[in-house]
Every structure is written in structure tokens, then in C-alpha cells.
Amino acid sequence: MTHQIEVSVKCPNCGKSLMNSSVLVDDMPSIELEATIENKKGRIFLSQIYGSYNKIFDDVDDVANAVVQCACPACHNLLPTQRTCFCKAPVASVNLELGGAVNFCTRNGCKGHSLEFENPDDAFKLFLDKDESRYL
Ligand SMILES: [Zn+2]
Ligand SMILES: [Zn+2]
Incomplete structure (x- = not known):
């Protein structure tokens, strides 16, 4: 079994x-965000798999190295x-449904653009949830 978070x-x-079950990335419901890239407004759909860089651009161009302004599709507020x-772009933060937060770099293509746990215990918790059956 793979340790996919x-x-x-x-x-x-x-x-x-922020989960969108009608747009799939990596065959899973995606994380939907309102995105502004170089003054064009659209949507981006990120993979919910920890460590995956796959994403879909909708109405915005996949501009390499552009900084993406990310907002919530429901309340339209910018993500904190x-x-x-390290690439000098802001790192945005979203909350985990189980509690805790994950951060990601807003620069398109930056290696910091994967989900990163603010508190490593949260990752550990998800590992345990995922593999629960093995520990029972
Ligand atoms: Zn919101
Ligand atoms: Zn970065």
C-alpha cells in the first residue's frame, strides 16, 4: 500500500x-481556488495529494513563474x-478540514507549490487515519 496523503x-x-468533486485532479476531487494571474481572473484546481504538483487552469493562463493571487471561490477573500x-512569492495558507493548516507557494511552478504542513503532527495524524486498519 502506498503512503499517499x-x-x-x-x-x-x-x-x-474548497474541495470540488466534479473537477478531478489525480483522479481525486480537487482543491478549487479563485486565481488571478497577470490581471486575468479564473480558477485553478490543485491536486489534494500531498506532494503532487498537478493542477488545472481554467480561464487563466498557465504562465510559468507567475505569482498566482489565490482567493476562496465562496467568499472571494484572498487566502491569508x-x-x-525562498523564491520571494507569498506563501498562502488554507485550513485542513481535520484541523491544522497547509501552506503552499503562490508562484506557478515553484517547488514550494506543493502542500506543506504547518505542523508536522498534522501529517502524522493523516498518515495514521489513512493506515488505521494496520494499527488496530
Ligand atoms: Zn471563503
Ligand atoms: Zn516559491
């Missing part, structure tokens, strides 16, 4: 789920940014 996330502003990535 799936993260379900919600908006830190309004608490609404916690810090600056």
Missing part, C-alpha cells in the same frame, strides 16, 4: 470546503499569506 481543505476566512517563499 490526501488533504481536504477549507477556507480559513469563511470555513467553507503566512510568509515568503
Whole structure:
């Protein structure tokens, strides 16, 4: 069995789920965000699989190295940014449905653009949830 971690996330502003089950990335429901790239507004759909860089662009161009302004599709507030990535783009944060938060770099194509756990215990918790049957 693979140790694949799936993260379900919600908006830190309004608490609404960001998961979209009609747009699949990596054969899983995606994380939907309102995205502004170089003054064009559209959507991006991120993979919910931890460590996957797959994503879908809708109405916005996949501009290499552009910084993506990410907002919640429900409340339209920008996602909070916690810090600056080594590439100097802001790092946005979303909340895990199970509690805790994950961060990702908003620069398109940056290796920091994978989901990153703010608290490593959260990742551990998801590992345990996933493999629960093995520990019982
Ligand atoms: Zn929201
Ligand atoms: Zn970065």
C-alpha cells in the first residue's frame, strides 16, 4: 500500500470546503481556488495529494513563474499569506478540514507549490487515519 496523503481543505476566512468533486485532479476531487494571474481572473484546481504538483487552469493562463493571487471561490477573500517563499512569492495558507493548516507557494511552478504542513503532527495524524486498519 502506498503512503499517499490526501488533504481536504477549507477556507480559513469563511470555513467553507474548497474541495470540488466534479473537477478531478489525480483522479481525486480537487482543491478549487479563485486565481488571478497577470490581471486575468479564473480558477485553478490543485491536486489534494500531498506532494503532487498537478493542477488545472481554467480561464487563466498557465504562465510559468507567475505569482498566482489565490482567493476562496465562496467568499472571494484572498487566502491569508503566512510568509515568503525562498523564491520571494507569498506563501498562502488554507485550513485542513481535520484541523491544522497547509501552506503552499503562490508562484506557478515553484517547488514550494506543493502542500506543506504547518505542523508536522498534522501529517502524522493523516498518515495514521489513512493506515488505521494496520494499527488496530
Ligand atoms: Zn471563503
Ligand atoms: Zn516559491
